[in-house]
Every structure is written in structure tokens, then in C-alpha cells.
Amino acid sequence: MALDFLAGCIGGCAGVAVGYPLDTVKVRLQTQDARNPTYRGTFHCLQTIVQQESVRGLFKGMSSPMASVAVINAMIFGVYGNVQRRLNEPESLRSHALAGSVAGLVQSFVCSPMELVKTRIQIQEQVCTNGVQLYKGPVDCVRQIWKAEGMRGIFRGLNITIAREIPAFGLYFASYEAMTRRKDATQPLGTFHMLMAGGAAGVVSWLFTYPIDFLKSRLQVDGLAGDRVYKGIGDCIAKTYRSEGVHGFFRGMPTTLIRSFPVNAVTFSVVTWMLRCFDPSPESSSV
Numbered sequence: 561m562a563l564d565f566l567a568g569c570i571g572g573c574a575g576v577a578v579g580y581p582l583d584t585v586k587v588r589l590q591t592q593d594a595r596n597p598t599y600r601g602t603f604h605c606l607q608t609i610v611q612q613e614s615v616r617g618l619f620k621g622m623s624s625p626m627a628s629v630a631v632i633n634a635m636i637f638g639v640y641g642n643v644q645r646r647l648n649e650p651e652s653l654r655s656h657a658l659a660g661s662v663a664g665l666v667q668s669f670v671c672s673p674m675e676l677v678k679t680r681i682q683i684q685e686q687v688c689t690n691g692v693q694l695y696k697g698p699v700d701c702v703r704q705i706w707k708a709e710g711m712r713g714i715f716r717g718l719n720i721t722i723a724r725e726i727p728a729f730g731l732y733f734a735s736y737e738a739m740t741r742r743k744d745a746t747q748p749l750g751t752f753h754m755l756m757a758g759g760a761a762g763v764v765s766w767l768f769t770y771p772i773d774f775l776k777s778r779l780q781v782d783g784l785a786g787d788r789v790y791k792g793i794g795d796c797i798a799k800t801y802r803s804e805g806v807h808g809f810f811r812g813m814p815t816t817l818i819r820s821f822p823v824n825a826v827t828f829s830v831v832t833w834m835l836r837c838f839d840p841s842p843e844s845s846s847v
Contacts, residue, residue, distance in 0.1 A: 572633025621681030664729030761822025
């Protein structure tokens with residue numbers, strides 16, 4: 561139904577506003593040179609960005625995801641809700657996981673180009689050597705990528721984005737559903753319960769898919785500062801393991817988990833309240 565799309569749109573925008581600064585920190589930590597790191601950790605990265613670029617540096621590139629998140633979250637919650645209701649056993653956890661996975665697949669085709677632009681703008685301060693920024697903004701970034709690499713460049717990282725999003729959203733929605741089920745289904749879910757379940761669902765999703773996100777970030781910015789380092793996903797895995805070990809695949813993970821809880825707590829709560837405003841029945845508490 562159309563309400564799923566509208567609720568997802570508004571909830572996603574609220575989530576971006578809450579979590580974007582820590583997303584910038586996450587990307588900076590993921591993409592810095594392991595042999596000569598600029599940042600010692602999450603808080604050092606946060607402090608350095610504010611000192612060198614002011615608070616505005618934490619929100620660099622936000623217009624791209626804020627503009628796209630309306631479409632992405634509308635797709636996620638809209639596809640999820642419509643698929644879940646049409647399955648044979650719509651209330652089973654398996655159905656919630658399957659519907660979430662389908663939603664993750666569909667939105668990957670919008671999410672991948674958006675994250676490509678966002679990631680490149682977020683790290684351009686690290687790679688520019690003469691003080692001149694590579695991109696004037698999201699539109700200029702898209703234009704330059706298109707000019708240099710064509711359509712293939714715009715969708716760089718699509719395969720690994722799909723590999724991340726299918727399990728991520730399956731876990732995301734199934735976890736939230738499992739944590740919000742209660743014996744007395746006649747009573748609406750409380751706001752505190754919604755916040756805790758939404759935040760925890762986001763953390764669970766990232767715990768299992770973070771290494772894939774790490775590889776995606778590396779591949780999407782590869783070649784920005786010079787020659788490309790990786791030939792593909794397999795080569796990126798091999799070179800990262802050789803130079804950084806298993807630990808390398810989890811660089812920036814604490815930042816992601818810290819960010820994930822409030823972002824998803826807000827997103828799920830806003831979506832649920834939107835649905836509840838138009839449909840006050842207890843069933844509307846289940847996204």
C-alpha cells in the first residue's frame with residue numbers, strides 16, 4: 561500500500577539526519593591507508609574532522625543521501641510490506657526475512673550509485689593533494705564519474721552492494737519482528753520498545769554484514785587518488801588480508817554499531833508511528 565512507501569520515506573530521512581556524522585567517520589576510517597593511518601580511532605577521527613573542516617565536515621555529502629533516502633526507504637518499506645503481506649504465511653519470521661531480502665535487492669540499484677557519490681565526497685579531503693577539492697557537490701561528482709567511466713562507473717560496487725543488502729535487510733526485518741512480538745497483541749507497542757527493537761535490529765544486521773560493507777567502500781573509492789589498486793572483489797579481499805589481516809575487514813565497525821542503534825531506532829519508530837496514525841489498530845505496530 562502507498563502508506564508503506566510514505567512512512568519509509570519519512571522514517572529514512574529522520575534516520576539520515578541522526579546518523580550522518582558517524583557515517584562520515586565510518587567511511588574515513590574504512591578508506592584510510594592502513595600503513596600510514598590519519599586517524600587513530602573513532603573519536604580521534606571525529607575530533608580531527610571538526611578541527612580541520614569544522615562541524616560542516618561531518619555533514620559533507622549529506623545532500624546526496626538525503627535526496628536519495630526518500631526513494632530508497634520508500635522502496636525498502638514499501639516492497640517489504642507488500643511482499644510480506646502476499647506470502648503464504650505472512651506473519652512467520654521466514655516471511656519477514658524473505659520480504660526484507662527482496663526489498664534489499666530491489667533498492668540496491670538506487671543505493672549503490674547514491675553511496676558511491678556519498679563515499680567519494682566524504683573522503684575527498686583525504687585524497688586531494690593541492691587543496692583543491694575533486695568535486696563541487698553530488699551533481700558534479702555524478703557528472704565527473706559519468707564523463708570518466710560512463711554507466712559502468714556510476715554502478716561501480718553494485719554487485720557487492722547486492723551481496724550486502726540481501727542478507728542485511730532479511731536480518732533487519734526478521735530481528736525487529738522477533739523483538740516486537742508479544743503475548744498480548746491487542747495492546748499497541750510502546751515507543752520505548754520500538755526504539756530498543758529498531759536499534760537492536762540495526763546492530764544485528766551490521767554485525768553480520770559489516771565486512772561486505774568495508775569491501776564495498778574500498779572498491780567504490782579505488783583509483784580516486786591515482787592508479788586502481790584492486791582488480792575486483794576477490795583481489796580486494798586477498799590484498800586486505802595480506803596487508804591488514806582479519807582485523808582489517810572490521811576497521812570502523814565500532815563507529816558503525818554506535819551509529820546504527822540511534823539511526824534505526826528513529827527510523828523504525830517514525831515508520832511505525834506513521835502507520836499507526838493512519839491505522840490505529842494494534843497490527844500497525846508491526847512494520
